[in-house]
Amino acid sequence: MELTSLSVAALQEKLRNREVSPPEVLRSLxxxxxxxxxxIHGYLSRDFDAALKLAESADVSLPLxxxxxxxxxxxxxxxxxxxxxxxxxxxxxxxxxxxxxxKLKAAGAIPFGRCNLDEFAMGSSTENSAFGHTRNPWxxxxxxxxxxxxxxxxxxxxxxxASLGSDTGGSIRxxxxxxxxxxxxxxxxxxxxxxxxxxxxxxxxxxxxTKTVRDSALLLNAISGRDPMDSTSLAExxxxxxxxxxxxxxxxxxxxxxxxxxxxxxxxxxxAVRAAIRHYESLGAEIVEIxxxxxxHAVGVYYIIATAEASANLARFDGVRYGHRAEGAANLxxxxxxxxxxxxxxxxxxxxxxxxxxxxxxxxxxxxxxxQKVRTLIRRDFTAAFEKVDAIVAPxxxxxxxxxxxxxxxxxxxxxxxxxxxxxxxxxxxxxTLPCGFASVDGQKLPIGLQLLGKPFEEASLLRIxxxxxxxxxxxxxxxxx
Ligand code: GLN
Numbered sequence: 001m002e003l004t005s006l007s008v009a010a011l012q013e014k015l016r017n018r019e020v021s022p023p024e025v026l027r028s029l030x031x032x033x034x035x036x037x038x039x040i041h042g043y044l045s046r047d048f049d050a051a052l053k054l055a056e057s058a059d060v061s062l063p064l065x066x067x068x069x070x071x072x073x074x075x076x077x078x079x080x081x082x083x084x085x086x087x088x089x090x091x092x093x094x095x096x097x098x099x100x101x102x103k104l105k106a107a108g109a110i111p112f113g114r115c116n117l118d119e120f121a122m123g124s125s126t127e128n129s130a131f132g133h134t135r136n137p138w139x140x141x142x143x144x145x146x147x148x149x150x151x152x153x154x155x156x157x158x159x160x161x162a163s164l165g166s167d168t169g170g171s172i173r174x175x176x177x178x179x180x181x182x183x184x185x186x187x188x189x190x191x192x193x194x195x196x197x198x199x200x201x202x203x204x205x206x207x208x209x210t211k212t213v214r215d216s217a218l219l220l221n222a223i224s225g226r227d228p229m230d231s232t233s234l235a236e237x238x239x240x241x242x243x244x245x246x247x248x249x250x251x252x253x254x255x256x257x258x259x260x261x262x263x264x265x266x267x268x269x270x271x272a273v274r275a276a277i278r279h280y281e282s283l284g285a286e287i288v289e290i291x292x293x294x295x296x297h298a299v300g301v302y303y304i305i306a307t308a309e310a311s312a313n314l315a316r317f318d319g320v321r322y323g324h325r326a327e328g329a330a331n332l333x334x335x336x337x338x339x340x341x342x343x344x345x346x347x348x349x350x351x352x353x354x355x356x357x358x359x360x361x362x363x364x365x366x367x368x369x370x371x372q373k374v375r376t377l378i379r380r381d382f383t384a385a386f387e388k389v390d391a392i393v394a395p396x397x398x399x400x401x402x403x404x405x406x407x408x409x410x411x412x413x414x415x416x417x418x419x420x421x422x423x424x425x426x427x428x429x430x431x432x433t434l435p436c437g438f439a440s441v442d443g444q445k446l447p448i449g450l451q452l453l454g455k456p457f458e459e460a461s462l463l464r465i466x467x468x469x470x471x472x473x474x475x476x477x478x479x480x481x482x
Pocket of ligand 1: 146
């Protein structure tokens with residue numbers, strides 16, 4: 001087996017047994033990236049020399065000692081670019097580490113490489129990047145999903161052992177599903193957002209992309225916890241997320257939400273997810289049919305709340321503080337206008353306009369306030385469901401990865417890509433996707449993801465449930481043709 005196809009856990013074992021050194025690991029990884037990334041374009045930039053310095057002094061006895069981890073280009077790493085895949089941040093370099101980066105470094109990991117994304121994390125295909133789209137390693141004529149498409153593709157293509165992404169409405173789970181990796185969106189408040197470029201502050205959460213469930217637990221161990229720099233991070237104790245792995249599923253109740261098995265979902269996806277649910281039954285879990293009646297409102301509510309918050313968060317990109325500044329402005333106001341006109345791409349502008357509209361006086365009550373009320377109903381649906389079941393099983397996406405260019409002229413169709421992931425962000429609960437099969441389309445194998453949704457701060461039980469499935473199947477071992 002190639003070194004770069006190893007899981008984080010397997011790599012650690014080799015590092016601790018001194019079969020390989022951290023600088024050797026980094027060199028193999030760089031060679032693999034040079035070989036495959038021209039076809040994938042998962043990375044926007046990398047600083048090999050900075051990473052090598054960290055590798056040379058890495059302590060392999062630490063929890064993630066000597067393990068390189070790729071980072072979505074929306075999370076600040078001191079001294080590195082952080083573009084959010086936007087022209088408006090071209091040339092900007094971070095002067096501090098995000099809390100998750102400080103924590104990764106404290107655990108011995110080496111942040112290495114900046115992953116491509118949809119501009120400011122707005123999108124479901126990574127086609128909204130100002131610096132070119134990322135391709136799916138299973139079929140390079142298809143999208144990897146988004147917005148964290150780069151973070152998903154590099155893990156799937158063995159150009160990274162693991163990566164970090166962010167999930168506002170599905171941006172970890174949907175690309176992980178399309179690329180065949182494990183993607184975890186932690187509970188809102190589990191992981192600090194300090195140093196993450198904000199998209200929608202009440203929905204954003206950082207989480208890991210990995211090759212296995214155990215790796216997901218290892219990364220979550222490292223990045224979780226209360227942070228005085230983020231007042232929305234909570235002081236819930238951080239358990240060892242690997243502790244419950246390997247246990248059986250006796251007594252576990254899984255809910256199958258009626259509203260997630262609907263007409264219009266790709267028949268191959270539906271079949272794979274139903275087969276996975278039967279597999280859970282054979283592992284001893286009890287399957288219970290449940291209802292989340294407000295599901296149909298999730299996409300509408302999301303595009304009001306997320307755009308409203310984005311319009312406020314993106315106000316700071318004015319050409320004064322960081323990144324791009326337009327030339328030849330007549331006065332300060334003109335400079336703001338020109339900088340934003342030149343710096344933001346079409347999707348970002350669309351969202352700022354929509355968000356400003358729903359917050360404007362006269363429309364606030366009809367849109368924003370009403371959306372907040374429906375958000376409460378969506379949260380209550382989950383609270384009620386979790387009185388009956390331990391976790392919820394559903395498809396991650398209604399479809400497999402679509403072709404590059406397929407949705408570009410239809411934003412509404414693109415927004416539906418997250419129909420099954422958005423509600424978890426609105427409710428603040430945790431969610432995970434793991435590979436559960438393949439569809440065959442035009443002779444190509446395309447990954448299908450199974451989504452598990454869990455109670456707030458019950459990531460440990462979600463990981464345990466995911467691990468039981470992973471241990472008894474081999475979907476996660478299959479590698480893309482790239
Ligand atoms: N696709 C959704 C959007 O475009 C979700 C993005 C995300 O989770 N960052 O907003």
